Amino acid sequence: MAILSSSMGIVQWIGVAIIIAPVIISRTGSAILVGQVMLILGLIGLIAPLLGALADRYSLHRQLHRFALGCHCFALIMLLLVDHTIWHYWGIAILVGLGSNLILILNPTFALKLTHNPAEQTRSLKRLFQLQMLGVAIAGIAVGTLSHFGFTDTFQIIALITLDISLLVLTLIAPPAEIQKMMVSKILSQQSTDALHRQFGLDSSSVWLYLCLSAQTWLSSGPLLSNKRLASRSQAQHLVWQ
Numbered sequence: 001m002a003i004l005s006s007s008m009g010i011v012q013w014i015g016v017a018i019i020i021a022p023v024i025i026s027r028t029g030s031a032i033l034v035g036q037v038m039l040i041l042g043l044i045g046l047i048a049p050l051l052g053a054l055a056d057r058y059s060l061h062r063q064l065h066r067f068a069l070g071c072h073c074f075a076l077i078m079l080l081l082v083d084h085t086i087w088h089y090w091g092i093a094i095l096v097g098l099g100s101n102l103i104l105i106l107n108p109t110f111a112l113k114l115t116h117n118p119a120e121q122t123r124s125l126k127r128l129f130q131l132q133m134l135g136v137a138i139a140g141i142a143v144g145t146l147s148h149f150g151f152t153d154t155f156q157i158i159a160l161i162t163l164d165i166s167l168l169v170l171t172l173i174a175p176p177a178e179i180q181k182m183m184v185s186k187i188l189s190q191q192s193t194d195a196l197h198r199q200f201g202l203d204s205s206s207v208w209l210y211l212c213l214s215a216q217t218w219l220s221s222g223p224l225l226s227n228k229r230l231a232s233r234s235q236a237q238h239l240v241w242q
Contacts (some may be wrong), residue, residue, distance in 0.1 A: 026153070038093075071096070139223060
């Protein structure tokens with residue numbers, strides 16, 4: 001189960017952040033297409049609750065677990081083979097988005113169902129993020145080494161495909177245990193309780209989050225407002241001189 005987190009680091013952190021955008025630019029010369037791909041990746045996250053509900057309702061956790069890895073592998077293979085066709089890159093974004101969101105949904109569920117001990121659950125969640133960072137480190141070293149010795153993007157993508165297919169094979173050999181519906185109901189009940197607590201009782205961290213978001217919004221709009229004020233002053237001075 002925890003191995004799946006490494007795929008998140010390989011594809012989402014290294015593949016998307018370092019390889020996909022430069023490859024699209026070099027092949028198509030379109031920065032707009034890069035923006036479209038990133039937009040699709042973000043929009044896929046909106047259906048994450050539906051994917052989670054589907055897994056819980058029909059007990060498809062292990063099946064979707066393998067499907068997520070398959071999406072990542074197939075997306076990298078498509079990136080290796082396609083050239084200038086725009087809709088292929090849209091398909092790559094959809095596959096990466098589906099795989100990454102399924103990983104984000106399923107991994108904590110598997111980690112929490114392993115034990116009822118809160119300390120063990122905490123260690124399991126920590127292990128997930130540690131393995132994700134391990135995937136980032138291994139993929140980053142592989143891509144950086146190939147780039148240093150002058151290998152093209154094609155060989156770098158092949159390296160990522162090799163790593164991800166290895167994870168898929170390991171998952172098929174040692175699949176995670178099946179989650180029973182009763183366990184899922186308990187987890188969902190606890191999550192619903194926590195959600196109600198967060199909704200009606202804001203703690204200090206929530207207040208700080210809202211303050212930081214407000215400050216970020218204000219700072220990002222600052223230059224725009226300043227430019228509007230300068231434009232208004234220039235127009236006023238122009239009218240005075242006339």
